[in-house]
Amino acid sequence: MTVTTWRKKSHSVKSDLMPKLIPPILFLLLAILLVNLVLYQYLSNVSVSYGKTDMGLGVCPYGYFQLGTLKNCSPWLSCGIIGGEVRKLKRVGEGAVKRVFLSEWKENKVALSQLTMLELQEDFLHGLQMLKSLQGKYVVKLVGFCAEDFLILTEYHPFGSLKNLNQVLNLPKYKVFNTWHRRFMLAIDYVSIIHYLHNSPLGTFVMCDSSDLDKVLSQYLLTSDFHIVVNDLDALPLVNRSAGELVRCGHQELQGEFVAPEQLWPYGPEVPFEDSLMPPYDEMTDVWKIPDVTNFLLGEVEGSDLVRFHLFDIHVACKKSPAERPSAEKVLDSYRRVLTSLVRGTVMPGTRDML
Ligand SMILES: Nc1ncnc2c1ncn2[C@@H]1O[C@H](COP(=O)(O)OP(=O)(O)OP(=O)(O)O)[C@@H](O)[C@H]1O
Numbered sequence: 469m470t471v472t473t474w475r476k477k478s479h480s481v482k483s484d485l486m487p488k489l490i491p492p493i494l495f496l497l498l499a500i501l502l503v504n505l506v507l508y509q510y511l512s513n514v515s516v517s518y519g520k521t522d523m524g525l526g527v528c529p530y531g532y533f534q535l536g537t538l539k540n541c542s543p544w545l546s547c548g549i550i551g552g553e554v555r556k557l558k559r560v561g562e563g564a565v566k567r568v569f570l571s572e573w574k575e576n577k578v579a580l581s582q583l584t585m586l587e588l589q590e591d592f593l594h595g596l597q598m599l600k601s602l603q604g605k606y607v608v609k610l611v612g613f614c615a616e617d618f619l620i621l622t623e624y625h626p627f628g629s630l631k632n633l634n635q636v637l638n639l640p641k642y643k644v645f646n647t648w649h650r651r652f653m654l655a656i657d658y659v660s661i662i663h664y665l666h667n668s669p670l671g672t673f674v675m676c677d678s679s680d681l682d683k684v685l686s687q688y689l690l691t692s693d694f695h696i697v698v699n700d701l702d703a704l705p706l707v708n709r710s711a712g713e714l715v716r717c718g719h720q721e722l723q724g725e726f727v728a729p730e731q732l733w734p735y736g737p738e739v740p741f742e743d744s745l746m747p748p749y750d751e752m753t754d755v756w757k758i759p760d761v762t763n764f765l766l767g768e769v770e771g772s773d774l775v776r777f778h779l780f781d782i783h784v785a786c787k788k789s790p791a792e793r794p795s796a797e798k799v800l801d802s803y804r805r806v807l808t809s810l811v812r813g814t815v816m817p818g819t820r821d822m823l
Pocket residue numbers: 560561562563564565566567568579581608622623624625626627628629677686687689699700702
């Protein structure tokens with residue numbers, strides 16, 4: 469934008485000047501051109517590195533959080549404070565394990581999750597444990613918890629889960645964000661989260677709450693600055709390569725096109741499903757699902773098909789047999805490379821038309 473104004477300026481200057489002033493003007497034009505080039509380079513680097521990092525600053529030490537109006541890190545709220553200072557406002561979501569309420573604590577909006585039924589307390593507590601251990605820019609911020617009463621307090625995200633993405637981006641207010649670029653950045657966020665879960669400090673986790681697209685989307689939240697954080701960590705079994713330990717997602721038979729083929733019952737309809745006979749698998753089931761999630765995130769806007777075209781090869785690879793699939797890291801590298809080349813393409817008009 470700055471670049472265009474400068475060009476306009478240099479035109480009007482040029483037409484008003486005497487011929488004897490031409491050499492200095494030429495020099496000036498050359499200088500402007502150089503500045504433009506540097507700026508182009510800088511801008512494309514900025515937008516690319518934006519995809520890589522900075523999903524929110526405000527890093528607190530383990531056991532502490534920082535929220536909107538509060539400047540400092542406070543320790544996670546405990547049972548007493550949650551019981552006394554947190555006010556429930558309205559229900560905003562419900563899954564199998566948790567009932568979620570928009571709530572208020574010291575003028576901050578927070579999400580209060582309550583266990584739905586005691587039978588599921590193990591999942592609830594596992595989710596809480598994971599939330600505590602995996603805090604960071606990819607995970608919803610923990611504000612407090614009360615394990616005895618099965619309560620978890622997290623940062624509230626008004627856009628809700630990723631399922632709402634299209635409705636949010638279609639609101640007149642947010643239409644300016646409904647671009648291939650922003651949507652591709654969300655896909656990069658998503659794959660970054662999968663990569664993080666596969667390479668966490670605690671080991672390799674598989675995102676098991678993912679038997680269909682809606683299920684996957686409901687595990688993630690859309691932040692108000694249009695990034696993604698993972699919210700529901702209840703169903704995250706650990707793959708231990710060195711110990712040869714693989715996983716199974718749940719005890720029920722999985723069906724459908726969305727899950728990876730190795731998650732399907734392999735012995736045909738004649739043999740009744742039996743959990744203990746089901747062969748276990750690894751984190752490559754998450755990679756199988758990446759193209760479908762990305763496809764949703766890219767949506768139907770100008771340019772999203774061009775992105776799809778560039779992701780074609782890596783997405784084909786994601787659908788190969790588990791051992792042949794690329795790691796989430798490889799997918800991420802490939803996405804970033806495509807983003808870089810597309811950003812360069814938009815900056816230099818013409819290159820996009822060549823396709
Ligand atoms: N921090 C939050 N801010 C805004 N909305 C939230 C927040 N946490 C949860 N929600 C909403 O509540 C829904 C249910 O939350 P969550 O996925 O934690 O419940 P669950 O019972 O574990 O779900 P599942 O049945 O997938 O296990 C989410 O999909 C989302 O729409």
